Amino acid sequence: MKPNKLIFVAFAVVAMAQLFVPGWMIGTMADIAKKGNEFVFKVRHNRAGASLNGNYVWLSFEANKYKVVNKKEWDNNQGIFVIFGKDSNGFAKVEAVTKVKPAGSRDWVKARAFLNNKDSSFLRINYPFSNYYVPDVNTREAEKKFNETINDSTRSITLKINIRENQFLAGELMVDSIKYSEFVKKLGMK
């Protein structure tokens, strides 16, 4: 029994769509790398200690809070739009937080706001790029070194992110201005 042509055509359409979606994702990323604005986020050294979950680490950034006038206007876990700018040192800072899609800027992403327990006049922001994939930590020793590095307050850790209208491309994690992959090689971890 052979299936009819229509079934094959339908399958071909579905198969093309299955190939198109990841292809489109890659194309969009290439576009953002070219046209998006680059922001350098300083990674905050977490006293509680950031740690790897598999190959992913939850990064907390210096630019992750925003002062609000009336805290009653905001809810916990509220969806927000964060517009970014640059501070005097060229690092990313939160320019504004809105509840509606920003019209005048392209440098924004959708994020989640949480009320700060210690100081409720600040919103704490969770970015969609906080969960970062770290490729070079396949051994216990490398994992231990990574955890030490990420929590070492003497080191400057940054992450470059290209942003354009809620689309973003995370670059490599930089430790003391060198790529993490090179930093690992320098330590002879690989």
Add this chain to the structure above:
Amino acid sequence: MNILHDLHELVGANVITSETAHQISDYYKKRQTNSPGGKNKQLLLFGILGAFLVGIGLLFIVANKWEELPRSVKTACAFLLLIVPQLLCVYAMYKKADKVVWLESTALILFFAVCANISLVSQIYHINGDASTFIFTWMMLTVPLVYIMNSSAVSIGYLIGILSYSFAVRFDGNALLGDHLTWLLFLVPIPHYFRLIRSSSESPLTKLLHWVIPGVLTLNLGTVVTNFGELMPPVYFTLFGIFYFIGSGNYFRNRTPEQNGYLIIGTFGSIITLIVMSFQSSWEKVSSLPHPFGTLSTAPEFVAFLLLFSLASGILYREIRDRGLGGLRIMEVAWFLFILIFVLGFFTTAPVFLINLAVFATGVLMIRKGAGENNLSTLNSGMIVITILLICRSFDIDLTYFVKGLMFVGVGIGFFITNWWMLKKQRKNEAQ
């Protein structure tokens, strides 16, 4: 097939001729080849299990040590991981179109391959996104396989996927269709399900769908809760009432409980809801909080209740028309009685007592039914219901340990006596 072993004996004893024995033997062999039961059933199950393991294996590749490869090679691998299962599907559709095992297995591999491919591309290019968008994309790219390859395994994967999507939307708030329109996504494989009921009702995947569909609908009902969670018990109870109607309908009437997820989920869901509502604390919010009709009328909990109530009422009306009021079973009207008791809860505390009485009555009725039908499972289920009620009440009623102990001893002895009496009755029947 046991009868095939007996054929020689029957021929030897001149009960049937050898020609009849051949005909019987041929008939069963033919039936075994054509039916989804027997060897085919095993092949299907192991084929799907194999496909599932291959699928999981593909997903594990995501976590494999491949950091040393350049980005272009990784990307090529990611696409190869998708293209190979696609080609396998084409082969199955072209060369093995009449082999259910091939179609189901390859479709399921492709189902997981799409997930693996998107995950890999996201990982390679550091694309972070929310879980809901990922699951939605995965499901939309694979659900056509349900119809194109006639795949029930993919329909099960899709239903579970949409349930996960529904939960993810609750968490990250990125509903692509609007919060409650997610329900419509559950309808997509339903025409396939109806076709299975008509054409392959004995397939193990059809039987599994009889569990998966009521299961995902029950779990997804939790996503309608916003501000009036205390009003959900009648919503759940009405849904369980509908499941009970379906499970006791013509199609399921002669099926074993293992094949009748609707009846089991409907019955035990109702009992669990009753047990939860038998606590005084479950009624505190119902009676103490204001429920202004203006706010309530647009609440998702209330809208869900109205929709389910209309559907259950429609089915009940049809049943009354066909069988008369006297022909109804207690479980078929239990949801309606529960709603009446629940409404009473806005004004008095009497429902706590009434619900406890209802749980006790359910246990007694089950014991009675089990005893009447010589069914130990039903009888013991009734005993378990009463035991659970007893355990619950021992928490919130201030009785001495001596009285509580006596109550448990009483139920324990009840278990022994009823089981002993039933076994004795069964032996007596067998002897006759």
